[in-house]
Each structure stands twice: as structure tokens, then as C-alpha cells.
């Protein structure tokens with residue numbers, strides 16, 4: 001354990017040449033040869049990257065966007081050389097690593113980028129791209145200079161320990177980094193808790209455990225205290241694992257570090273069990289959660305079919321997005337009705353839930369309902385106290401739809417006296433996220449860890465890593481925090497679900513039309529995503545698997 005921060009000074013001055021250029025900026029502009037025009041909005045006016053002029057501090061309001069031919073756009077991530085002067089680079093030590101040296105084309109070409117949209121028309125512009133993740137020929141840290149730290153924030157998710165383990169082992173084995181600290185208990189751990197020294201030995205078997213060995217928390221994001229702690233301890237690589245809230249926090253930390261002119265790479269690994277993080281294909285732990293959710297649905301099915309007029313009701317996580325409920329339903333095939341936040345429903349009257357339950361019980365003698373925790377919140381609010389409560393991170397605190405729905409169904413059938421039902425309610429909420437990652441999530445976590453390490457070592461900062469159409473990319477923080485993925489109820493995946501359960505859509509003609517307009521363009525099935533304002537991505541998050 002290390003308790004007292006050391007005071008290892010790091011460069012504080014932001015050096016700008018008198019002619020406004022940034023030294024060592026060649027790296028940054030390696031794309032320039034292939035670009036017809038390069039436009040960087042708001043960076044001290046409209047400057048041209050070809051001239052290598054200073055770009056100003058980067059932020060959500062001042063993104064690093066590069067335009068190329070035929071509508072090519074690179075939404076780039078910041079690099080330490082953008083604001084730290086005279087940064088030397090070094091050959092990547094992986095060149096001498098026997099495990100990697102034999103791999104043909106192991107290093108990523110500096111000009112490689114990943115397209116956000118892969119389904120295009122003959123006349124489509126090339127569209128938005130992100131920088132491809134992976135090891136570079138040259139790095140901006142020497143192995144013994146690196147002092148890394150890892151922090152986990154927000155809710156738990158299967159695979160957290162695997163990401164931690166692989167960051168530690170990857171830094172150690174690939175880059176020879178030995179100084180790695182674990183920050184305990186989320187963001188507040190930077191200034192209020194001790195740190196843990198981490199080595200491959202101490203993390204050796206943590207991937208077999210659920211949770212995070214570092215602990216986590218909500219709230220407690222005090223930017224200046226966090227950056228003071230980073231600076232005081234001499235930390236120069238910060239690995240931040242967490243969801244949308246965490247990545248917003250990481251973005252603010254990056255901006256403060258940049259403002260102070262510190263040579264510190266800030267890199268995020270996106271985490272959320274709800275799979276609602278924008279841009280990336282899928283978040284780690286999601287598959288594991290769906291698998292575990294299916295076990296609960298199985299139990300509900302067994303209970304329901306064993307009694308007369310049995311109803312099994314399962315509540316699953318999904319605060320704003322119903323991906324877990326949708327995929328668990330699709331995987332199970334035992335579910336008669338799936339309710340998610342994106343699809344409003346109603347209980348009474350023609351086309352309502354009660355009518356459907358009666359019909360299914362008559363047909364089959366039992367039924368299984370799955371409800372995502374964020375579903376029907378407005379309905380509950382009508383019959384219960386106010387719903388405007390928040391947790392320490394500012395997330396909406398939900399009213400318990402599972403208990404509410406159970407009671408409503410029981411009341412309805414008691415009142416109608418038509419059928420005597422036997423309802424079993426299962427709430428596996430925390431069980432699906434407090435488990436270790438499954439095999440495929442563990443491999444995915446390893447790739448995420450490797451990608452994030454390569455990015456930080458190569459001097460990139462202010463980025464999150466994740467697969468975009470199957471290729472790992474470096475994505476600027478703001479792109480994954482400005483919007484969240486939701487199930488598009490006018491998209492094919494939801495149609496598949498409706499056809500597998502044969503449940504009512506609960507939508508009027510007007511609802512369908514409204515949903516289509518919200519998700520413009522209506523050609524989304526061809527595009528594979530809903531794009532608004534150029535980059536508002538709202539799709540089912542599971543691209544590149546041939547399912548769309």
C-alpha cells in the first residue's frame with residue numbers, strides 16, 4: 001500500500017513557439033498527405049493543420065476534426081504533442097518482444113482510421129471515421145518513466161477485474177512498465193483513500209472474481225482535487241474504467257490536465273452493463289449479463305408452467321435502455337412479453353397488457369413477462385409518489401416497476417375474478433452484474449485493455465477505446481457522452497422481438513410515426529443506425545454480426 005503522495009514534478013508550462021507552431025507535431029498530422037483540406041473549427045479561429053499551427057486547448061466545444069476528400073471526416077482524439085512542447089518519441093519496445101515481433105504488420109499504420117458507417121450507397125460520402133486503435137511504431141513514454149494509475153467508477157459490471165488485470169499485465173509485459181497504482185473507491189479515491197501497488201502477481205487471478213478489486217463509487221468527482229492528486233503523485237497515465245458518467249468525469253480531468261500543460265495521458269475504457277454507450281458496438285459484460293438474465297427467465301418459466309395460470313415476472317437492469325431485456329428475451333424464447341423503457345405500454349383496455357395476459361393464459365395456461373427497470377416509469381409515477389430523485393452521480397432513481405407491475409396484475413385478476421392467477425416475481429438485478437465475465441467478455445476485456453494501453457503509450461489522450469464495426473478505435477470523450485444508445489423500436493431488432501413473443505406493440509399509428517421521425521432518417525435499416533445532426537447515433541449497438 002502507498003499512502004503518501006510523492007511529489008514528482010511534471011512539466012507545467014504550455015510552450016508555444018513564437019510563430020504559433022507546436023514542436024513535434026509531425027506525428028499529429030500524418031494524415032495530411034492524403035487530405036484535400038483540413039479544417040479545425042474554433043481552434044484559435046480556423047487554422048490549417050498542414051501548417052502545423054497551434055490548435056488551442058481541446059474540449060467538447062473545440063473538437064479535433066479533420067476533413068478529407070469525398071466527405072471523409074476524421075473525428076480525431078487529442079495527442080500530448082498538441083500541447084506539450086518538445087516531446088521526444090522512442091521506438092516501441094514491442095519491436096523487441098519475441099511474442100509480437102513475429103506478427104506481420106503488428107503495428108498500426110498512423111493513417112489507419114475506422115469508418116463509423118459501413119453500410120453505404122454508391123453515392124454516399126465517406127463519412128465519419130475514428131483513429132484506429134493499436135500499437136504504434138513510436139511511443140511517447142519510456143518504460144521506466146511511466147507511472148500509471150487505474151480507477152473504476154459507477155455501477156458494477158462483469159469483466160471489470162479482467163480489464164484491470166489486463167491493463168496491469170499489458171503495461172508490464174508489453175511495455176515493461178512497473179509503476180502501476182490502483183485508486184480505491186472510484187473518483188473520490190484520488191484524494192480520500194490510499195492507493196494500491198499493482199503488479200501482474202497481485203492481479204493474477206482477479207478475473208475469476210466479480211466486482212472490482214479497486215472498489216467503486218458514485219459522486220465524489222472533484223476535478224481540482226483529482227488533478228492535484230495526479231500531479232502530486234507524479235502519475236502520467238490515467239486509466240479510467242466506467243460508464244457515461246465516468247467518461248464525462250474523465251473528460252473534465254483531461255481538460256484540466258491539458259490546461260495545466262501536464263504530460264499525462266487520460267484514457268477511458270467504457271463500462272456499462274446496460275449497453276447504452278454510444279458509438280461502440282457493445283460494452284463489455286453485456287453478454288455475461290444477458291446469459292445470467294436468461295437463467296432467471298428460465299426459472300420464471302419453470303415456475304410458471306408448473307402451476308395453473310402461472311405468471312413468471314422477471315425484472316432486469318436497464319435504466320434508460322432495454323438492451324438486456326431485449327437480448328435476454330430473444331435468447332430465451334420462453335418470454336411472452338418484454339417491456340422496455342423505449343416502448344411505452346398501458347395496462348387497461350383494448351390492446352393493453354391485461355388483455356394480452358388473459359389471452360396468453362387462455363392459450364397456454366402460463367406466461368413469462370420480462371420488464372426492464374426503466375420501463376413504465378410514467379405509469380408508476382401516476383399512481384405513486386413523485387419520481388424526481390437522483391443518486392450521488394445525478395442518475396435518475398427509479399420507482400420499482402417489478403413490484404408495482406406484480407401488484408397491478410394481481411389486483412386486476414382479483415378484481416375481474418375471471419382467472420385465478422399464480423404470479424412469481426423474480427428480481428435478479430444485482431445477480432446479473434456481480435458475476436465475473438464469461439469467456440467472450442474476458443477476451444473482449446483483454447482487447448480493450450491492450451488497445452487503451454497502446455493509445456496512451458503512443459501519446460494519445462482524452463479518448464475512450466472501443467470497437468466500431470468490429471475494429472477497435474480511439475473515440476473522443478464527448479462522442480460517447482453526448483448521447484446514449486437506445487433500442488430503436490422501429491428498427492429490425494425490436495421487430496424480431498415482437499415477432500418472437502407475438503406481444504402487442506402497444507403503439508398507436510401516431511406513436512409509430514413519431515418514433516420514425518425521432519429516429520430519422522427513415523432509411524435506418526439500410527444505414528444501420530439513426531443519424532441526427534450528423535452524428536447522433538441511436539442503434540441497437542450490436543453491429544457487425546450480420547443481424548441487421
Ligand SMILES: Nc1ncnc2c1ncn2[C@@H]1O[C@H](COP(=O)(O)OP(=O)(O)O)[C@@H](O)[C@H]1O
Pocket residue numbers: 153154155186187188217218219220221242243244245246247248249250252271272392393394395
Ligand atoms: N457530468 C459529470 N461530470 C463529472 N463527473 C461526473 C459527471 N457525471 C458523473 N460523474 C462522475 O462519474 C462517476 C460515475 O458516474 P455514474 O453515473 O455513477 O456511473 P457510470 O460512469 O457508470 O455512468 C461518479 O463518480 C460521478 O461523480
Ligand SMILES: O=P(O)(O)OC[C@H]1O[C@](O)(COP(=O)(O)O)[C@@H](O)[C@@H]1O
Pocket residue numbers: 153154155156243244245271272273274317318319373391433
Ligand atoms: O444500485 P446502483 O449501484 O446505483 O446501480 C443501479 C443501476 O446501475 C446500472 O446497472 C447501470 O449503471 P451505470 O451507469 O453504472 O452503468 C443500471 O442498470 C441500474 O439502474
Ligand SMILES: [Mg+2]
Pocket residue numbers: 154243244245272395
Ligand atoms: Mg451511467
